[in-house]
Each structure stands twice: as structure tokens, then as C-alpha cells.
Amino acid sequence: MTASFRTGLGLVSIAVLLWGTLPIALKLVLSTVDAVTLTWFRFVCAFAVTLCIQIYGNRLQAFKHLSAKQWVILILAMLGSITNYVLFVLSLNYLSGPTAQLLFQVAPIMMAIGGVVFYHERLSTWQALFFCGVVIGMLMFFNQELKLLTGQNQLLIGIACVFFSAFSWVVYTLLQKSLLQTLSPTNILLFVYCCASFLLLPLSEPSKIALVKPELFPVLAFLSLNTLIGYEAFTRSLSHWPVSRIGAALPLVPIVAFTCAYFAHFWYPAIKVDSLNLVALIGVATVTVCSIGASSAGRQPC
Numbered sequence: 238m239t240a241s242f243r244t245g246l247g248l249v250s251i252a253v254l255l256w257g258t259l260p261i262a263l264k265l266v267l268s269t270v271d272a273v274t275l276t277w278f279r280f281v282c283a284f285a286v287t288l289c290i291q292i293y294g295n296r297l298q299a300f301k302h303l304s305a306k307q308w309v310i311l312i313l314a315m316l317g318s319i320t321n322y323v324l325f326v327l328s329l330n331y332l333s334g335p336t337a338q339l340l341f342q343v344a345p346i347m348m349a350i351g352g353v354v355f356y357h358e359r360l361s362t363w364q365a366l367f368f369c370g371v372v373i374g375m376l377m378f379f380n381q382e383l384k385l386l387t388g389q390n391q392l393l394i395g396i397a398c399v400f401f402s403a404f405s406w407v408v409y410t411l412l413q414k415s416l417l418q419t420l421s422p423t424n425i426l427l428f429v430y431c432c433a434s435f436l437l438l439p440l441s442e443p444s445k446i447a448l449v450k451p452e453l454f455p456v457l458a459f460l461s462l463n464t465l466i467g468y469e470a471f472t473r474s475l476s477h478w479p480v481s482r483i484g485a486a487l488p489l490v491p492i493v494a495f496t497c498a499y500f501a502h503f504w505y506p507a508i509k510v511d512s513l514n515l516v517a518l519i520g521v522a523t524v525t526v527c528s529i530g531a532s533s534a535g536r537q538p539c
Contacts, residue, residue, distance in 0.1 A: 245477030248470040249486045249532075255467035257493025260337060261501050262456050262463070263329055269453070270445045272326035275460070277437040278446055280322075282461035283468075284430035291427055299420050300428075307419060310412050315429045317409030319436065324402035331395030333498075340396060342375055342491060342524075344403035348484030351411045358479045363530065370527030371488050377520030378491070381513075414475045422472035485531030488524050495521070 266275055291297050303311065328337045349368060352358040360368070413425050449457060474483055495513070513521070 241477045245474050245482075248474035249478065249483055252467050252471040252474065253486060253489050254493060255463050255470075256490045258497050259460075259463055259467075260329065260333075260494055261497055262460050263326060264333075265456050266449060266453055266460070267326070267329060269449050271442065272330065273323060273437060274441040274443065274445050276319075276322045276326055277434065277441040278443070278457070279460050279464045280430050280433040280437065283464045284427070284434050286461075286465055287423060287427045287430055291423060296421065296424065299424055303419060307416060310416060311420070311425070311428055312432075314409045314412035314416070314425070315432045317405045317407075317412065318429045319433045320405035321402045321409060322433070323437075324398045324405065328395045328398035328402065331391045332399070337395065337399055340379070340399040341403050341406075342371075342488045343400060344407050345484035345487040346372065347404065347407040348410060348487075349481040351407055352480030352484065355411055356414070356480060358481045360481055364481070364485065367527040367531035368485065371485070371524055371531060374520045374523030374525075374527055375488065377516050378513075378524060380516045380520070410475070410480065413472065414480060417472075417476055422469060422476070426468055426472060482532050485528055488528040492521055492525055 263275070270278070325337065325341065328340075332340070346368070349360065353360060416425055446457070471483075
């Protein structure tokens with residue numbers, strides 16, 4: 238196992254674990270704070286910490302060397318990231334957290350396609366087969382919800398929010414990868430956090446943060462750290478793994494989400510737990526095995 242592969246594996250694993258726990262924490266706070274305000278708060282906290290780190294390390298000079306084209310790419314990546322954040326949190330008003338995470342797994346498929354089309358990455362035959370297995374497993378995993386789609390306007394709104402959130406996130410991912418030769422992952426995220434903090438402020442109600450119950454303050458802190466660490470790990474992983482390989486690992490996120498929801502339910506019964514039938518459980522196993530297989534198959538020594 239090469240050092241680059243191990244580093245990528247560790248970074249992707251951190252992102253998967255943090256994003257898997259994210260919907261549960263969001264659900265706890267959304268009863269008090271609206272989606273846009275909560276997203277703004279997470280961005281502000283991440284911006285403050287990241288800015289201090291970059292100023293201390295004197296790492297802001299890299300922005301001076303960006304060309305006009307690179308600035309355009311950076312701005313488009315930032316808009317994609319903000320859209321992703323807001324739409325995903327909005328979807329939780331219509332869907333359970335694990336279900337939203339499951340639907341978001343259309344993103345890894347789009348990522349793999351984007352990696353092949355825009356970065357000329359190659360998928361081995363085994364990787365392609367494993368990706369097909371991931372899609373089949375996702376359909377099995379979601380079989381109960383699929384039966385309810387007809388006539389369920391609220392569910393359809395939630396699905397639409399997740400789909401466009403996923404598309405925006407893929408655009409952000411593909412664009413930021415092209416900037417990694419010029420900007421560090423932390424500087425890219427700093428720009429995203431900074432712009433989001435100002436762009437979302439007019440749409441936010443910061444006073445609502447003060448209404449959060451004291452016992453939920455640790456949850457707010459966790460959400461901010463989740464943004465900071467999760468996206469830092471994910472962005473850095475792009476320097477070690479191809480986009481298609483990272484996309485293959487991300488379907489593990491809903492597995493982590495469902496698992497965490499079940500454990501959290503015993504501690505906090507208000508957290509909704511979706512029941513899984515036999516077909517869905519087989520889907521869990523299929524997604525897990527095929528996701529791991531697609532992430533490791535066809536790996537070449539670096």
C-alpha cells in the first residue's frame with residue numbers, strides 16, 4: 238500500500254465518518270434555527286478559525302498569483318459549495334437525515350463520470366462493475382421510500398433539494414481539484430467560508446442562534462468542527478486519490494448515518510430512526526462491499 242494511497246484513505250475515512258454523523262446533529266438544531274442561518278453560522282465559525290491559521294502561517298500570499306481564469310473557477314467553486322450546503326440542510330425539512338444522505342449518493346456517480354470526462358481518469362473493469370453494484374445496492378437500500386414517491390409532494394421537494402445539492406457539490410469538487418496546483422486546500426476553503434459568511438448574512442437571522450437551548454451548544458460546536466475538519470480532509474484527499482476513487486468511497490456515508498442514528502436513538506429518542514426491511518439490509522451490505530471494492534480496485538503503485 239503506497240503512502241499516497243494510505244494518506245488518501247485516511248483523509249476520505251475522516252470525511253465519511255464526519256459527514257455520516259452530520260444529519261443527526263443538524264436535525265437536533267433545525268427545530269430552533271432555520272437552514273440558512275445554521276449554514277451561515279457554520280461558515281462563520283469555520284472562516285474565523287481558518288483565517289487565524291492562515292494568517293499565523295503567513296499563507297495568504299498565494300491568492301496574489303491567481304490568474305483571471307483561476308479567480309473565475311474559484312468563484313464558481315465557491316457558489317457550488319454554498320448551494321450544496323443550503324439545499325442539503327433545506328432537504329432535512331422534508332426527509333430524514335439518513336434518507337437525505339442516501340439520496341445524496343447520486344453525487345459519487347456524477348463524480349466518477351466527471352473524473353473520467355474532465356480529468357481523463359480511467360476506470361478499471363472491476364471498478365465499473367463495483368459502481369454498478371453500488372447503484373443496485375442504493376436502490377435496494379431505498380426500496381421502501383421508492384414505493385412512496387407517487388403523490389408525495391413533500392418527499393419530492395426533499396428529493397429535488399438533495400439532487401441539486403449533489404450536483405452543486407460535484408461542480409464544486411471538480412472545479413476545486415483544478416486549483417490545487419496553485420492554491421492549498423485550506424486557502425480554497427478559506428475563500429469559500431469568507432464569501433459564504435457575507436453572502437448568506439442578509440438571508441440569515443443570527444439572533445436565532447441565541448435561542449438554541451444550552452444543552453445543544455455542544456451540537457453547534459460539533460457542526461462547526463464538522464465543517465472545518467470534514468471539508469479540509471476531503472479537499473486534501475483530492476491531492477492523493479482520483480476523483481472517481483473518492484466518489485466510490487462516499488456511498489459509505491449513509492451507512493454511517495443509519496448506524497449512528499440507531500445508536501443515537503437510544504440516547505435521544507426524539508431522533509427519528511428509519512426501519513429497514515430485509516431488502517434494504519441486503520442493500521446496506523451491497524453498497525458497503527461494492528463501495529470498498531470500487532475504491533481499491535485497479536489501484537496502481539505511485
